[in-house]
Amino acid sequence: MAEIMLQIAGRPYPIRCRDGEEAHITHLASMIDQKARQAQQATPGLTEVRALLFAGLFLADELNDLKREAAGRQTRLPLDGDDEPSARAIEALAGRIEKLRDRLAASAPDA
Structure with a gap:
């Protein structure tokens, strides 16, 4: 098991992952960090938990849009x-x- 340190919304998070997955997990964490920082900038004073909640909601919204777009492409073949x-x-x-x-x-x- 590998151990890496992730930085999300200005806070360090030590995480264990399978060997070889470090770069992938770090990339995913950077996506979460970006969304959490966007939430903090849009609404100053957010708690860490609420910033992470909004980051999750932003990412879920993007995923939902991509799934809907992919489904629409399949019906147009x-x-x-x-x-x-x-x-x-x-x-x-x-x-x-x-x-x-x-x-x-x-x-x-x-x-």
Whole structure:
């Protein structure tokens, strides 16, 4: 186990993590620190707990927006058959796969 010291909202936090995860955990902590500092600047006098609460809410809001955006992209994919170029490309790939299957079947030793 590795031990690292994180700085969030001006306070040190000693954290243990798996070996090799130090850089990742430090990066995540810097994201939390950035949001906590934004909360402290927007509302001077916030307690440490409330600054961290707002940091968590800011990050959760960003995550929610990204999930919603990703879901919207999935529903807009043009794979309903109306997209002629995509349909042709898929048919061509299917044909290539069938040819490869036939070649592999022909070269395989009989079992």
